[in-house]
Amino acid sequence: MSFKEVRPAQDSLERYGIKNADAKWNLSPSDLEKITLEKGLGELADSGALAIDTGKFKGRSPQDRFIVKDEITQDAVWWGNINIPFEPNHYSSLKGKVGEYLSGKEIYVRDVYACADDRYRLKIRVITELPWSNIFANNMFLRPSEEELKDFEPDWVVLNAPGFEADPAVDHTRQGNFAILNFSDQMAVVGGTGYTGEIKKGIFSALNFILPHQKNVLSMHCSANVGQDGDTALFFGLSGTGKTTLSADPQRKLIGDDEHGWTADDVIFNFEGGCYAKVIDLSEEKEPDIFRAVKPGALLENIVFKNGSKEVDYHDSSLTENTRVSYPIEHIDNIQVPSNGKNPKNVFFLTCDAYGVLPPISKLTPGQAAFHFISGYTAKVAGTEEGITEPQVAFSACFGAPFMPLHPTRYADMLSEKMQSSNVNVWLVNTGWSGGAYGVGNRMKLKYTRAMITAALEGKLDDVEYRTHEVFGLAMPTTCPNVPEEILFPRNTWEDKDKYDQTANNLAKKFLANFEKFADYASEEIMAGAPKVSEKVG
Numbered sequence: 001m002s003f004k005e006v007r008p009a010q011d012s013l014e015r016y017g018i019k020n021a022d023a024k025w026n027l028s029p030s031d032l033e034k035i036t037l038e039k040g041l042g043e044l045a046d047s048g049a050l051a052i053d054t055g056k057f058k059g060r061s062p063q064d065r066f067i068v069k070d071e072i073t074q075d076a077v078w079w080g081n082i083n084i085p086f087e088p089n090h091y092s093s094l095k096g097k098v099g100e101y102l103s104g105k106e107i108y109v110r111d112v113y114a115c116a117d118d119r120y121r122l123k124i125r126v127i128t129e130l131p132w133s134n135i136f137a138n139n140m141f142l143r144p145s146e147e148e149l150k151d152f153e154p155d156w157v158v159l160n161a162p163g164f165e166a167d168p169a170v171d172h173t174r175q176g177n178f179a180i181l182n183f184s185d186q187m188a189v190v191g192g193t194g195y196t197g198e199i200k201k202g203i204f205s206a207l208n209f210i211l212p213h214q215k216n217v218l219s220m221h222c223s224a225n226v227g228q229d230g231d232t233a234l235f236f237g238l239s240g241t242g243k244t245t246l247s248a249d250p251q252r253k254l255i256g257d258d259e260h261g262w263t264a265d266d267v268i269f270n271f272e273g274g275c276y277a278k279v280i281d282l283s284e285e286k287e288p289d290i291f292r293a294v295k296p297g298a299l300l301e302n303i304v305f306k307n308g309s310k311e312v313d314y315h316d317s318s319l320t321e322n323t324r325v326s327y328p329i330e331h332i333d334n335i336q337v338p339s340n341g342k343n344p345k346n347v348f349f350l351t352c353d354a355y356g357v358l359p360p361i362s363k364l365t366p367g368q369a370a371f372h373f374i375s376g377y378t379a380k381v382a383g384t385e386e387g388i389t390e391p392q393v394a395f396s397a398c399f400g401a402p403f404m405p406l407h408p409t410r411y412a413d414m415l416s417e418k419m420q421s422s423n424v425n426v427w428l429v430n431t432g433w434s435g436g437a438y439g440v441g442n443r444m445k446l447k448y449t450r451a452m453i454t455a456a457l458e459g460k461l462d463d464v465e466y467r468t469h470e471v472f473g474l475a476m477p478t479t480c481p482n483v484p485e486e487i488l489f490p491r492n493t494w495e496d497k498d499k500y501d502q503t504a505n506n507l508a509k510k511f512l513a514n515f516e517k518f519a520d521y522a523s524e525e526i527m528a529g530a531p532k533v534s535e536k537v538g
């Protein structure tokens, strides 16, 4: 097969320790698709999307994410079990091995950008062992023009070698797989895992250091869209809370679905050039924009076909709950070009509360906003394991602790300041359970969550009456267009009111216990935004 390559003037890979490789530079996605099919590494779905299996890893592995501790990072990074330090000399030898591993192989090189605001553009070279990982890089990052590729010289380089296994005893990793960031070298080295999200989140983690620490830009784990009047909305939330789903709104232009910056002059810009959506239980009826984005060019991960066909069975979670699709943002109809917004007006904190305690929508004071941002609460449900009915509480600072190299309060301070100077409304939206905890109640209907967000965005919740939640102190609207009133107060939806009060109290205690590690930061204003455990309820 002969393919059209676009090579930059300086095309040596030896500087990354890769020798005599058969490197294919900047192939078109359709050529990469042909190679993937030819090598038997993927199959075409009837939608025309390419389906691949990411191998042993079907999700990120946060315990194997390291940052090299060097002059740049040692005093700046918040070290601990999230940002795990790695010795520079151990890094050098491991990187050398990865380079050797890729040497002599057919590999794929792709030059891309991150950051839609030109002032902060990062040039990235992604070198992948597998052809479909290279399609992922093309889908997810910003795509340079052919002219721009000709004199491309990267700022950062990602080495991606799923087939390389580290030896923990020698290489100082935890196990065979690893993702290591090095800020002096400006490289992310990923081995032993084919999960594509490691590429995307590696660069995201780098930007979460570079932008706030060196460029005075707040970086955020959120989606963003813009309304007809040019008002921008942000949707923060941990995995599975609804960032991608809720930002795809036919009435508003999508800026991006996962990673954004907020500049000193109040521009909101997307880091990426594509979306990475969960497809478990995807249906055209509930999520039409995402469903229709699964077409030629899209890359499906870890899905299963219906018996004997090439039709995706979106309900099948036998390989993983975390089935995914990546696609260039142009696969969504209504997008903002370039991916920048101005005039931030509304910020939503999405949480999937499996206890059914938090109201489906409530309005936050600045103190509550800071408290909830630092807390980063959501719940994970052990839905796939037999007999497990108890949800697992998860607190992840800034709604994205695994990707935040700096101390959470650094991001929180910047966000508080920006939210107050732009005078934004801050809403807490529970996309999780209602009518009882997981096992008793049900997940909030997507159409109601959408209606609540629309109402907030259109100012329809500005002049309604509010009631205060007894434990969490949150202001809950008493009416909302297109939403049944009885679901607006969670206590109403529970048959057993005592049980609700108890569950709410227990959750409040968990919030407070989690916040203890931020005691130094607990100003009066922020603690006024914390829940109050009631003495009356056991």
Ligand code: ATP
Residues within 6 Å of the ligand: 237, 238, 239, 240, 241, 242, 243, 244, 245, 246, 257, 258, 276, 277, 278, 280, 281, 287, 431, 432, 443, 444, 445, 446, 447, 449
């Ligand atoms: P990630 O950070 O992993 O990309 P995300 O925040 O983008 O996660 P989504 O991909 O939007 O999360 O996933 C939300 C999932 O929850 C979707 O599968 C969606 O269909 C489902 N869902 C069910 N009910 C709701 C609801 N009320 N609001 C939002 N999402 C809901």
Ligand code: MN
Residues within 6 Å of the ligand: 243, 244, 245, 257, 258, 276, 277, 278
């Ligand atoms: Mn998402």
